[in-house]
Amino acid sequence: MSAIQQRVSKLRQALASTEAEALLITHPVNRKYVTGFSGTAGYVVVTADRAFLFTDFRYVTQAKEQAAGFEIVEHDTNPMKTVGETLRSVGVRKLGFEQNHVSYGAYLTYASDLGNDISLVPTEGLLERLRRIKDADELRLIREAVAVADTAFSHILTVVKPGIKEREAALELEMFMRRQGASSSSFDIIVASGERSALPHGVASDRVIGSDEFLKLDFGALYKSYCSDLTRTVVIGTPSAKHREIWDIVLEAQLSALSGIRPGMTGREADSLARDVIAKYGYADKFGHGTGHAVGMEIHESPRLSKTEETVLEPGMVVTVEPGIYLPGFGGVRIEDMVVITESGCDILTKASKQFIAL
Numbered sequence: 001m002s003a004i005q006q007r008v009s010k011l012r013q014a015l016a017s018t019e020a021e022a023l024l025i026t027h028p029v030n031r032k033y034v035t036g037f038s039g040t041a042g043y044v045v046v047t048a049d050r051a052f053l054f055t056d057f058r059y060v061t062q063a064k065e066q067a068a069g070f071e072i073v074e075h076d077t078n079p080m081k082t083v084g085e086t087l088r089s090v091g092v093r094k095l096g097f098e099q100n101h102v103s104y105g106a107y108l109t110y111a112s113d114l115g116n117d118i119s120l121v122p123t124e125g126l127l128e129r130l131r132r133i134k135d136a137d138e139l140r141l142i143r144e145a146v147a148v149a150d151t152a153f154s155h156i157l158t159v160v161k162p163g164i165k166e167r168e169a170a171l172e173l174e175m176f177m178r179r180q181g182a183s184s185s186s187f188d189i190i191v192a193s194g195e196r197s198a199l200p201h202g203v204a205s206d207r208v209i210g211s212d213e214f215l216k217l218d219f220g221a222l223y224k225s226y227c228s229d230l231t232r233t234v235v236i237g238t239p240s241a242k243h244r245e246i247w248d249i250v251l252e253a254q255l256s257a258l259s260g261i262r263p264g265m266t267g268r269e270a271d272s273l274a275r276d277v278i279a280k281y282g283y284a285d286k287f288g289h290g291t292g293h294a295v296g297m298e299i300h301e302s303p304r305l306s307k308t309e310e311t312v313l314e315p316g317m318v319v320t321v322e323p324g325i326y327l328p329g330f331g332g333v334r335i336e337d338m339v340v341i342t343e344s345g346c347d348i349l350t351k352a353s354k355q356f357i358a359l
Contacts, residue, residue: 267309
């Protein structure tokens with residue numbers, strides 16, 4: 001059974017626990033996950049024994065090539081009318097929809113176009129929960145995406161120096177990762193220098209990188225539909241004792257989490273492995289975000305490693321481990337790796353150096 005067939009089978013099992021007889025999939029990432037179809041327009045319907053991909057004239061040939069096992073149906077200018085006609089032909093009257101991805105306006109349109117004899121049933125997270133556990137194909141692609149980011153970090157160390165703008169460093173990272181096969185960066189690249197490094201999500205600006213200051217680099221590659229996520233913090237110039245102090249604390253916190261994360265613990269418990277170290281040194285209030293989040297086809301997936309996350313970690317989940325300390329007016333440090341949860345702990349996917357680097 002192919003990976004796609006396994007996903008459809010698991011989705012049917014999940015669907016059986018709802019009141020719906022079929023699921024309408026409209027979220028682009030979920031659509032691609034369950035079909036393999038990479039086109040930008042399409043509606044998927046999975047029933048207990050049929051699987052349909054509805055698309056327009058532009059994508060019919062592509063859909064037939066990519067969505068093996070799906071019945072390809074070409075719709076006209078009213079997609080939901082075609083969906084409704086197909087559902088009636090197979091006896092489906094209760095159609096589930098992805099409540100977190102359908103706007104109220106779209107819901108009203110769907111309800112009107114499907115017809116009065118087909119009811120819409122809200123469902124939540126059916127595919128997102130399946131996507132938490134990565135299969136072998138996904139893990140291979142994630143490892144390749146991570147390798148692109150690792151190589152990009154080594155490259156950018158030869159480029160950054162006092163006098164260049166943060167935006168220039170971000171552009172170089174983007175171009176390098178694309179040359180390595182990435183379709184794009186997996187999110188807006190963060191290049192934050194000096195006092196801006198205290199901004200947890202300080203995307204690259206026109207600030208000129210100076211001397212004797214932190215430079216925080218947070219970036220990743222979108223590679224064959226899968227994301228990577230890497231953060232390293234270096235010093236440009238000569239580090240002060242304060243630079244070294246908070247960098248060492250963050251590394252200690254990160255290593256604590258990496259050594260302690262295991263299946264069976266909750267995201268909250270994993271978060272505390274890093275958070276408790278930072279709190280021990282008196283910087284609890286300077287670490288305001290979660291320790292990590294899952295990564296896959298999207299850069300932020302479920303579960304998270306945070307103070308409120310009760311989801312239990314399972315083998316096959318891929319998460320980041322990224323504690324930080326942020327001191328307004330001075331700077332901040334974050335160190336981030338991606339790991340896959342194993343049967344006994346975790347396997348660190350990221351290979352980029354975590355030595356204290358002063359350039």
